[in-house]
Amino acid sequence: MLDAFxxxxxxxxxxxxxxxxxxWAGRQQLGFKRVRDEGGGFVLDGQMAGKPWRLEWGPPQxxxxxxxxxxxxxxxxxxxxxxxxVLTQSLFETLERNAFESFTESTQxxxxxxxxxxxxxxxxFPKSSVKAPKTVRSRFHFIGAAAEDTERWVEGPLAExxxxxxxxxxxxxxxxxxxxxxxxxxxxxxxxxxxxxxxxGAVALFQVAVPQALQAAAAVAEAPRPDxxxxxxxAWQNLGSEDDKA
Numbered sequence: 001m002l003d004a005f006x007x008x009x010x011x012x013x014x015x016x017x018x019x020x021x022x023x024w025a026g027r028q029q030l031g032f033k034r035v036r037d038e039g040g041g042f043v044l045d046g047q048m049a050g051k052p053w054r055l056e057w058g059p060p061q062x063x064x065x066x067x068x069x070x071x072x073x074x075x076x077x078x079x080x081x082x083x084x085x086v087l088t089q090s091l092f093e094t095l096e097r098n099a100f101e102s103f104t105e106s107t108q109x110x111x112x113x114x115x116x117x118x119x120x121x122x123x124x125f126p127k128s129s130v131k132a133p134k135t136v137r138s139r140f141h142f143i144g145a146a147a148e149d150t151e152r153w154v155e156g157p158l159a160e161x162x163x164x165x166x167x168x169x170x171x172x173x174x175x176x177x178x179x180x181x182x183x184x185x186x187x188x189x190x191x192x193x194x195x196x197x198x199x200x201g202a203v204a205l206f207q208v209a210v211p212q213a214l215q216a217a218a219a220v221a222e223a224p225r226p227d228x229x230x231x232x233x234x235a236w237q238n239l240g241s242e243d244d245k246a
Contacts, residue, residue, distance in 0.1 A: 070191040084144040090173040132159035169201035
């Protein structure tokens, strides 16, 4: 009896199953899969305009994100010239400070290829002066290889969706990044509690960012530019096993 009791109290607590997320995913016709690797998490797979996209929630893959991270990505085959970034004001200040410390308080004289694109782009690319509501302009920063591309991407529907997110999903200014890189659109943010309202808000924002990126890409295609080489680092690491890769 005593041995049985010891085994009971020594047993690891069951990992969360996220039944609400699984149910919500089913209603949205999204695939749901738990990740059983160290750190756990889950993966959602969906379709947009006939193309697959993937949402992952689990351990962070960026040093500026603590706790848990939500990531969404979609392959669109965009031009390599299309390098655009939206990030929260709070994250901009953090990365700018980190970049300054990295390049002025050490012997480092070049941009390290291991440095995340989010930080390198602050140094490499100009800020964009997008036409957007004042709250959006004050709460987000917009950066890109070509300012006009970022402006085309953000102005209009995406700016409106960012304003909605700022009143809800991003009201607390968590670390948040929305970017285009190597033909893909990415969303990355800190999210400790993957409640369905937050997931729905992130997906809604992503679903506006994708068609806007395609419109910006169409404009780039009409005026080709030399390709940029960003092959020295990666913006995405897969969460989970080989079976979970997109």
